[in-house]
Amino acid sequence: MAANSNSxxxxxxxxxxxxxxxxxxxxxxxxxxxxSVWTRGPGEAPNIARxxxxxxKGVGGRVAIVDGCRTPFCRAGTDFRDMDVIDLAGVAxxxxxxxxxxxxxxxxxxxxxxxxPALQAPNLGREVVFRASLPMTIPGTTVSLACASSNRAITxxxxxxxxxxxxxxxxxxxxxxxxxxILVSKPASRWLMELDKAKSVGQKLAVASKIRPxxxxxxxPAIAEYTTGMTMGEACEKMAKENExxxxxxxxxxxxxxxxxxxxxxxxxxxxxxVSTFPRPGFDTAVSVDNGIRPDSTAEALGQLKPxxxxxxxxxxxxxxxxxxxxxxxxxxxxxxxxxxxxxxxLGYIRSFAYASLDPGTQLLQAPAYAAPVAxxxxxxxxxxxxxxxxxxxxxAQVLSNMKAFASRKFAAQELGRSExxxxxxxxxxxxxxxxxxxxxxxxxxxGRVTIQLLEELRSRSMNLGLITVCAAGGIGLAMxxxxx
Numbered sequence: 001m002a003a004n005s006n007s008x009x010x011x012x013x014x015x016x017x018x019x020x021x022x023x024x025x026x027x028x029x030x031x032x033x034x035x036s037v038w039t040r041g042p043g044e045a046p047n048i049a050r051x052x053x054x055x056x057k058g059v060g061g062r063v064a065i066v067d068g069c070r071t072p073f074c075r076a077g078t079d080f081r082d083m084d085v086i087d088l089a090g091v092a093x094x095x096x097x098x099x100x101x102x103x104x105x106x107x108x109x110x111x112x113x114x115x116x117p118a119l120q121a122p123n124l125g126r127e128v129v130f131r132a133s134l135p136m137t138i139p140g141t142t143v144s145l146a147c148a149s150s151n152r153a154i155t156x157x158x159x160x161x162x163x164x165x166x167x168x169x170x171x172x173x174x175x176x177x178x179x180x181x182i183l184v185s186k187p188a189s190r191w192l193m194e195l196d197k198a199k200s201v202g203q204k205l206a207v208a209s210k211i212r213p214x215x216x217x218x219x220x221p222a223i224a225e226y227t228t229g230m231t232m233g234e235a236c237e238k239m240a241k242e243n244e245x246x247x248x249x250x251x252x253x254x255x256x257x258x259x260x261x262x263x264x265x266x267x268x269x270x271x272x273x274x275v276s277t278f279p280r281p282g283f284d285t286a287v288s289v290d291n292g293i294r295p296d297s298t299a300e301a302l303g304q305l306k307p308x309x310x311x312x313x314x315x316x317x318x319x320x321x322x323x324x325x326x327x328x329x330x331x332x333x334x335x336x337x338x339x340x341x342x343x344x345x346x347l348g349y350i351r352s353f354a355y356a357s358l359d360p361g362t363q364l365l366q367a368p369a370y371a372a373p374v375a376x377x378x379x380x381x382x383x384x385x386x387x388x389x390x391x392x393x394x395x396x397a398q399v400l401s402n403m404k405a406f407a408s409r410k411f412a413a414q415e416l417g418r419s420e421x422x423x424x425x426x427x428x429x430x431x432x433x434x435x436x437x438x439x440x441x442x443x444x445x446x447x448g449r450v451t452i453q454l455l456e457e458l459r460s461r462s463m464n465l466g467l468i469t470v471c472a473a474g475g476i477g478l479a480m481x482x483x484x485x
Contacts, residue, residue, distance in 0.1 A: 022244060022246035022248075022249075024249055025246075025249055026249040029246065029249045029404055030403040030404055031407065033244070033404070034405075034406075034409075034411075035409060036243065036404070037243045037404040037408045037410070037411050038362075038363060039410055042414055044414070046358070046370070048356075048373070048374070051374055051378055052378075053377065054352070054380075056158075056162065056350060056378075057336075058161055058163060058164055059335075062335075062336040062350070063161050063334075063336070063349060064334045064336050064338075064344070064349055065333060065349065066333065066334050066339055066347065067099065067100050067344075067346075067347060068452035069272075069273050070275065070329035070445065070448060070452065071091055071092055071274070071275055071328050072274050072277060072287050072291065073290045073291075073292065073327035073449070075291055075324065075440065076177040076178045076324040076325060076326055078178075078291060080178060080277070080279050081178040081179075082279060082281055083178075083279050083280055083326065084176050084179050085116075085118050085175060085176045085179075085328070085444070086121060086124065086127045087131075088328035089112055089127070089128050089174035089330070090127075090132060091275060091277050092174070093110075093128050093131065093170060093172065093330045094132045094133070095330075096332055097170075097332075104132075105135055106167075107134055107135075108160075108166035108168050108169060109140070109166045109168075110126065110132075110138060110141070110169070110171075111141055111156050111160075111169060111171045112140070112150070112153055112444075113142070113145065113148075113153040113172070113173035113174075113445075114443075114444040115144055115146060115149055115443040115444050116175065116176070116177070116180050116443075117142065117144075118179075119181050122142065123142050124173075124174065125142045125143075144444075145472055145476065146473035146474060147394060147470060147471065148447055148471075148477075149443060150173030150444055150447035150448040150451075151478045151480070152447075153172060154331055154333065154448070154451060155350075155478075157169035157171040157333045161333060161335050166335075167335045168334050170332060171331045171333055171448070172328065172329045172330035172331050173442075173445045173447060173448055174329075174444050174445050175326060175327065175442035175445055177324045178326050182218045182219070183218065183219040184215075184216075185215050185216075187212070188211075188215040188216060194207045195207045225473065225474070227360055232365070232473060233308060233316060235364035235365065236309075236394070237307075237309040237310045237316050239363050239366065239397055239398065239401050240315050240316060240401070242363070243363075243397075245315070245401060245404075250315055250320040250396035250397050251303055251317075251319065252396075253320065253400060254302055254320040254437050255297055255299055256427070257431065257436075258293060258294045258434065259434075260433055260434040261433060261435075262294075264432075264433035265290070265293060269433055269457070269460065270290075271288075273449075273453060274289065274290070276288045290440055292325065294438070301319075302319040305317035305318060315397065321395045322395065322436040322437050323437075323440055325441050327442035328442070328445050329445040329446075329448025330448065334346070347455040347456065347485060348455045348458065348482045348485050350482055351482060352375045352378035352379040352481045353378075353478065353480040354374035354479050355371055356368075356370035356371035356476070357475050357477075358476075358477075359475060360473075364473070365394060366405060367472075367477025368402050368469035368471050368478070368479055369401075369415075370415070370416070370477060372422060372477075373416055375481050378481075379481040381481060382422075383425070386429075386466065387464055388429050388430075388461075388463060388466045388467075389430045389431070389466070390435075390451075390453060390468050391431060392436050392441075392446055392450055392469065393435035393437045393441075394436065394471055398471055402469065402471070406424065408421055432457060450468050450470065451480075451482070454466040454468060459484055464484050465483050466481070467479065467480070
């Protein structure tokens with residue numbers, strides 16, 4: 001009895017042994033190891049409806065993406081630190097209208113996306129009308145869908161064209177994360193309002209006597225999910241663990257992003273879509289390239305970076321995550337008939353699009369894996385039919401999680417209710433000119449960038465079909481299929 005008791009005591013004192021770190025490559029993660037992706041289990045799948053293929057045409061035919069451009073994307077606090085979202089969106093929009101030669105009166109509507117608007121002028125879509133010297137009779141509106149805000153602007157414009165409300169819509173998005181407003185505390189807000197209403201010196205002194213030093217501490221902007229309290233990085237760290245994503249695979253995706261973006265910049269493949277921008281205050285120095293690309297990045301250097309969101313057991317670093325960035329994009333949409341009547345040769349057409357949403361407490365950035373099957377079904381296509389894939393890189397772990405879901409039979413059966421997975425994405429046809437990890441991620445502008453970048457590359461390679469996916473806060477995902485004109 002005593003011997004058993006001692007044995008149990010020794011057993012209970014043992015330190016748990018952690019499993020060895022994962023060391024799988026990116027190709028292994030999205031191939032042989034795809035079924036290690038997280039699922040709810042048999043019988044717990046969400047209700048993801050199967051849809052029939054459809055022809056996305058309105059009274060004026062298909063929705064044409066005539067052209068698009070963007071400012072360079074610059075790390076927050078650098079080249080564009082003195083430009084707000086209106087400045088940035090105005091540059092991209094004015095250049096787009098100038099290069100297309102579109103008569104200003106032909107524009108029917110302006111729709112722009114932004115996550116952090118300028119507080120003094122929150123309707124960015126309307127401000128673009130003024131900055132681009134469009135007729136003031138043109139309505140403008142603003143949409144916000146986190147990292148998919150400019151995608152929402154594009155699809156809202158497409159819907160207006162398909163229903164015959166418009167023939168020409170200027171869309172896009174911008175973000176100035178150098179100029180995020182800093183809030184004051186609620187008590188400070190109250191006494192500031194009281195102070196503004198006070199008339200006499202005595203009244204003002206009475207209000208001032210209520211001020212406490214703690215009330216003057218600034219309130220930083222919220223970076224966490226309202227429903228879960230987790231930041232996007234913390235939520236993606238959770239995904240990396242649940243989907244068994246290795247640090248090695250994440251760093252491979254990050255290195256690929258930087259190497260491809262550097263090569264595309266060096267070879268001039270991004271130059272047409274990027275607008276030389278002269279920032280405030282002097283307007284005397286042109287910014288012509290994205291300043292977050294690291295041509296000298298190596299696997300060894302990435303591997304030495306420390307985890308950011310889970311410092312003890314995490315795998316997400318500053319190197320395999322997208323940086324905080326300023327920038328803007330603009331995309332010109334027309335009905336097919338209008339584009340033909342005005343003599344334009346569009347970059348391409350919108351074949352289909354779909355949005356999906358998940359419980360943000362589960363897999364916050366996994367919704368593209370649910371939206372993509374619907375978008376492909378609506379287009380009457382399979383993943384194998386797609387020539388190029390452009391996937392927003394919020395984090396390398398998010399990219400790998402979604403690609404594993406695309407290729408996983410278990411995910412297809414248990415999450416999508418399908419007998420076959422979408423398929424494995426060929427890394428040689430994925431983000432071929434780099435993605436958000438290297439190029440940067442101005443929240444409201446990224447959707448426009450991926451759309452322009454994909455269509456330009458389809459034209460360059462004489463390919464036809466592309467798939468765009470974007471994840472967004474709140475557990476939302478967008479997928480769009482485009483075809484070259």
